[in-house]
């Protein structure tokens with residue numbers, strides 16, 4: 592399975608961890624639930640907006656329509672709750688914004704506080720930990736990815752609300768890439784006290800399509816179900832999304848927030864300047880000829896390597912970089928639904944992008960339910976614990992240890 596991984600740098604031990612996560616695992620848990628009354632697990636599926644758009648394209652639906660029908664499909668299989676990772680992404684965006692402003696303010700004292708490099712892409716994180724170790728890690732944002740934010744929400748807040756132990760919940764994330772399986776199996780996201788992971792299993796958009804095929808179901812024929820609103824960004828029966836890139840819109844949100852907070856500038860629209868190729872873009876905030884903020888997005892390993900080289904030579908002009916391992920980002924992830932025979936991959940990607948962008952954006956600050964959770968849940972657990980629930984850490988890995996296979 593290693594060929595599926597964008598980062599191409601997993602060890603054999605890691606590949607075992609990852610192959611253990613599959614749609615068959617989910618089906619096994621659902622079968623066990625039906626077979627025995629004692630071993631019941633509450634099954635929660637969190638669907639990413641990128642996967643929703645990918646499946647919508649395949650079945651000629653809108654993203655929201657695909658989301659409603661996926662909810663029905665999963666519930667028909669015995670899943671108890673279907674959530675939406677745009678909701679947990681709001682936490683990731685809010686935390687990234689705050690983290691950036693805080694890092695910007697201490698840039699004089701701490702030479703590694705900037706540029707802040709995003710952390711939502713596990714392909715990039717794996718590469719950074721294994722090849723550039725201690726040099727690069729301090730630059731990487733400690734904010735959890737939307738998947739792992741949802742892990743905190745489901746095994747923390749939700750478990751408590753439902754009077755369940757985290758172990759009684761089986762939490763599945765539907766994601767556009769295989770590397771997310773690797774992320775879910777990191778020891779940082781294992782709850783030692785309750786011996787369970789925050790995300791038990793990650794399945795890709797392509798695996799969901801396989802499940803549909805195996806059940807002989809076309810998503811277009813599934814009767815839509817009402818959405819679970821507890822952890823979903825919805826307005827009526829439509830999903831809400833975020834502005835900016837199809838990889839989460841980190842650059843967009845951190846830029847507009849920082850412009851306002853640090854310089855009192857209201858940015859209505861961002862102007863992206865394409866550098867070497869469309870996977871390397873820049874956005875700057877200038878006033879009276881002075882560059883106040885310099886942001887970039889860097890997708891694909893060639894561009895990432897370029898960025899790292901610039902950093903090593905002390906030549907990076909950036910304050911913030913949205914880093915993604917896949918060329919064209921998450922909508923083009925290796926776990927997305929593959930093109931049909933004869934379908935042009937570029938056209939497919941364009942359609943998926945259109946479907947993704949058609950969801951109405953909601954500003955993270957305007958999400959009242961997220962604000963409520965900050966108040967009621969995160970406030971009550973104390974600052975220290977809240978930090979653990981919303982942030983993570985990275986570990987330099989020694990290169991080439993005892994026979995582990997490394998491709999980089």
Ligand code: SF4
Nearest residue numbers: 712714768917921924
């Ligand atoms: S860019 Fe997105 S889809 Fe690709 S490896 Fe990173 S997180 Fe996964």
